Amino acid sequence: MRVGLAKRDRSRSFGTYRTKVVGALAALLVLPIAAGLTTAGTAAAAPSPALTAPAATQNQGGATVGKVEWLSERRVALWINSPSMGIPIQVQILLARDWNVNPSATFPSVWMLDGLRATDIENGWTAETDAESFYADKNVNVILPVGGQSSFYSDWLEADNGVFYQWETFLTKELPSILENDWRTTQTRGVVGLSMGGTAAMSLAARNPGFFKFAASLSGILTTTSLGMPQAIQFAMNDAGKFNSAAMWGPPSNPQWAAHDPYTQADKLKGVSLYVSSGSGTTGPYDQPSGIPGVSTNYAGMGLEILARLTSQTFATKLNSLGIPAQINYRPSGTHSWPYWQFELHQLWPQLANALGTDVEKPACGASGAIAATAAANSWIGDCVTAEYSVAGGLAQDFRNGRIYWTSATGANPIAGRIAGEYMNTGAAAGPLGFPTTPELGTPDGQGRFNHFQNGSIYWTWWTGAHAVRGAILNEWAAQGYEGGPLKYPTAAEIATPGKAGNVQGFEIGAMYNSANGTYAVLGMIMGKYGELGWENGWLGFPKSNEVAIKDNGRFTEFDGGNIYWSPATGAWSVANGPIFDGWKSVGYEGGKLGYPLSDKFDIPGGTQQNFQFGWITVIDGKTEIHP
Structure with a gap:
């Protein structure tokens, strides 16, 4: 299809x-x-x-070209x-x-x-x-x-x-x-x-x-x-x-x-x-x-x-x-x-x-070998429009509705439509994904399509478009259940994080970060709070854990500079590493007498304060006080 x-x-x-x-x-x-x-x-x-x-x-x-986006293997959009x-x-x-x-x-x-x-x-x-x-x-x-x-x-x-x-x-x-x-x-x-x-x-x-x-x-x-x-x-x-x-x-x-x-x-x-x-x-x-x-x-x-x-x-x-x-x-x-x-x-x-001055009818062409067998097994791809030609150490052949790639290592596999467009955006066979290793397949939820490649995958839905996932981000996304996991489908390409060494890729419910800390997902309202505080360039830095389930259906994610906590009753708030965090820890975190945070830390005369469900913590002149 x-x-x-x-x-x-x-x-x-x-x-x-x-x-x-x-x-x-x-x-x-x-x-x-x-x-x-x-x-x-x-x-x-x-x-x-x-x-x-x-x-x-x-x-x-x-006139200048501001953007080029491939929409299929032979269809391209210029802005x-x-x-x-x-x-x-x-x-x-x-x-x-x-x-x-x-x-x-x-x-x-x-x-x-x-x-x-x-x-x-x-x-x-x-x-x-x-x-x-x-x-x-x-x-x-x-x-x-x-x-x-x-x-x-x-x-x-x-x-x-x-x-x-x-x-x-x-x-x-x-x-x-x-x-x-x-x-x-x-x-x-x-x-x-x-x-x-x-x-x-x-x-x-x-x-x-x-x-x-x-x-x-x-x-x-x-x-x-x-x-x-x-x-x-x-x-x-x-x-x-x-x-x-x-x-x-x-x-x-x-x-x-x-x-x-x-x-x-x-x-x-x-x-x-x-x-x-x-x-x-x-x-x-x-x-x-x-x-x-x-x-x-x-x-x-x-x-x-x-x-x-x-x-x-x-x-x-x-x-x-x-x-x-x-x-x-x-x-x-x-x-x-x-x-x-x-x-x-x-x-x-x-x-x-x-x-x-061009030909009215296409020249005769035919497929052979593994490409012919793949074309026959995927009738949707239509008739051939070219002969085979060389690409990046393999072969390819264009058909009316797509293209079939072949190498001895991967066999022959078809690619078409928006997935093919994203493949072209990444450099196709000469790019980081390499050659396709599967035909286009449907996802278990019946809503998406994907091709696997030598070094990654491309996933598509009508509402997210087609996006490649590869490397450490793909490995962690797979470990979490692919599109059936908490992040759902990818919504953007993987990019380098600005200002700090790392990479990030957007998904429907959050993003996956890869840094020296490892590869971790940041989700939902925790992601929203993370963005409010400056993403990885803010005081929180990169994530150090995936989301962890805690008391009363709450969640938290650990970062370089502290944690973000969320619960249905309180929303998402950060707690920075340091005396406030240590004081909250001493009384049992969210399961203790203070409960979940109700604010980020804020300045008060002589120091800082953070509010919780059942009290607050202050740090004044270096002295931490817990007020249940």
Whole structure:
């Protein structure tokens, strides 16, 4: 079973809002189509010729990569500090099929643009479609910008809702050199967008001649300045994030509307291989029918697809008048929704591949030996997409849904999804974990997944993510029962403790520390008090014991400088080594006449004091007094 990014049930396209007004409008628009009053067909033209010269190298414009995180064996997320927008922008990349087989090769790219309801978590193409597995055998780097709700991927005139969108600058001036210099991406690019992204795909291609060799609009709004469209766009943007279109391009009379309109900019698309598709709005194979013939229950999606169809027809007519060839697909049914865009992604690939100069079909490959046996035993991993290749003294082979590693010492074992991503973050086979020694397995509680490696393990749950555990921390965690013990699952990577020699790793219920004292867990409210007092850099120092059970369901943990005690009745308080601790010890600790501590020590005139359940202890001028 592959551990991947969970699909979320959400509508993220151009204004897929559900209101009675839109629903009624959709029904009115669809009825003539259902009655056969309009026609649907497919107009095809040969793909346009390739550009004779590559685009000029783009200026990075000061953009820097602030963070890199691998999400799977061939999916990586970059957080790029954008000078134009003033915030980090996440861009995910699906790496080309031959990325590992041919480490010196460079690859063309496909940029996948999201819909109006784009989130800051994940691009809709990977959240809602099979794009990741579809592209697994394609020899292109797939670029997935994350975020940009209601932005139309354009440079806005003003800030709105606390953001100042400058997407066109980011995409065309700041991002390219990072992709080219660090991620082996060439200047041969294609762009595919759905809904808002379809509008932007055509607009960006027109506004930046030579930047894209291919542009596809799937259900895009391709005449943004025609009668009523600025108002429709404003309505949709307000519904998707409460954005104001005037902050984007000004009032409808502002020339910026025409400057971003694919229809008015169509003449600048000469030489770009174009693909345009839309449904009719009527009930299609991926829709749930309503009681009205031709009308699905996706009322908003029906009305929006009709708008996409009408504007796409107008745009296609303009292209034809300009003598610009395009592949135009008017589907006989279908609404404004993800299953249809996934279908179109598969349909447009041959044209896109030819425009980018890459192979349409994957080369023949096959698995053999132990890797073949492992692939057969783990059918979820899919078909091979590469031949075997060498890694760190062993072999690996990429499959559609994961990777299989082999050495003579470990045998062949598969790895995939977020566990594979964390493995990549640690350096994969060349890193400290070494090679996998097991396939992905389920934890006894049925909630997590894990792989064991030569020098550690990686554990995953949907709420904690995937994290490696190794060395002394793994040994102690195992001794305490792994995820079934008091710490539960890991929530962070092991890191060096700041200021003092040691290491620490976070878990659900606390942390595990490794220092010269040994390896010990600090849990729950004791952990909270430890943090309040400065962690290992405070006067307590490192832990010297695990949590110990004591009277009345209490607990304590020993540290270099003292102990922290907790009970259900009193909470967690520290007792420092020294005269107060010695005095409390002399009367029986928590089982004696003072009971549990009720405070940390605090200053009083001439000395210090600490309160307990049934009294207090003072140290004044070096003299300890117990007050029961």
